[in-house]
Amino acid sequence: MSTTYGDNRERVIGIAAELFARNSYHGTGVAEICTAVGLGRGALYHYIGNKEALLYEISKTQVDRMNDQAEELLRAGRPAEELLREMARQLLRNIASHRSEWAVFFREYTALTGEKRDKVVAARERYEGYWRQVLDRGVDERVLRPTPRLLVKGILGMLNYTYLWFEPGGPVSPDELADEFLDALLDGVRLKG
C-alpha cells in the first residue's frame, strides 16, 4: 500500500467524519463527500467503498487504536493504578484530537448493519474488557477494592462523554482532565475525617 493511497484514505475518512458530525450520516450525500474531498465517485470507491464503509472506518479506526494502545500497556506489566491513569489519558488524548470521529461513532454506529456493526461492537467490548482486566488486576494487587461489574461502563461514560464538551487547547489538557477524573474515582470525593 503506497503512502499516497494511505494518506488519501486517511484524508477521506477525516473529511467524511467532519461532514457526518456536522450534518449527520443520513443527512450527508455521497455527492457532497465527493465534492468535499475533491474526488469522483469512482476514486472515492477506490479508497473506501460505499457510504456505510466510510461510517465503518470512522467508527472503528480510533477504537482499534485504543485497543492497540491498551494491549501494549497491559503487556508492559505496570501496576494497576498506573495502567488506569495511562489508559484514561490515552483515551482523552485520542478523543480530544478526533472529536468528529468519536461524535460520529457515538451518534451513528447504530446505522451500521451486519458484519460491520458486529465488528465495531466487538472492538468496543474488547476495549471495555481491558478496563475490567485492569480493575481486576488492581484487586489482585490489593490496591483496589472489588467493585460492581457495571462500574466499568460508568468509568467509560465519564471519559467517552468528553467528546461532547471537551475543548482542545482550553485551560485543562486531556492528561490533566484524565488525572482529575481518576483522582475522584480512586480516592472519592468525600472529605476524609
Add this chain to the structure above:
Amino acid sequence: MSTTYGDNRERVIGIAAELFARNSYHGTGVAEICTAVGLGRGALYHYIGNKEALLYEISKTQVDRMNDQAEELLRAGRPAEELLREMARQLLRNIASHRSEWAVFFREYTALTGEKRDKVVAARERYEGYWRQVLDRGVDERVLRPTPRLLVKGILGMLNYTYLWFEPGGPVSPDELADEFLDALLDGVRLKG
C-alpha cells in the same frame, strides 16, 4: 388544554422519538411519522408543529422534568450526600424509562437551530448547575472535598451514558446502579489500608 390534546401530544412525541432513535432524525420523513401515529399532516401540525418542533419537544421534555425534580429536591434542604444519591437515582430512572428520547437528544440535538437549540442548551446547563450546587453544598457541609470544576461533567457522563447500554428489567435496577456509581464516586475504588 384538554386531556385528549395532551395525551395525543405525548403519544406523538413518544412515537416520533422511537422513529428518530431507530432511523435517525434526518432519516425519518414527516410522512412516516404521520403513518406511525395515524394522523394527517394537518393534525400532526396541530399537536406539535414541524419536524424540528418534534425534535425540540423530545430533547427538552425530559431535561425539563429533571430540572423540576432537582429544584424540588434542592428546596427540601436535605444533606448533600442524600441529594447526590437521589439526583443520580432520578436521572437513571428517567433514562431507563425514556431511552429513545435520551438517545435522540444526545445524538441529534445539534440538528436544532436558533432559539430552540439555545433553549435546550440552557436547560442542560441549568441541570449541570444543580449538580454543581450540590457538590458545593457538600463542601460547605464539610462532607465533600473541593473538586475540580469539570468533575460535574464526568459525573453526568457516567450517568447519561447509560442511555447507550442500560437494560430496564435487567438484574440491576436504576436505583441500584445509581448507588453503585455513587459509592464509587464518594468513597473511591482504592482499597483502604
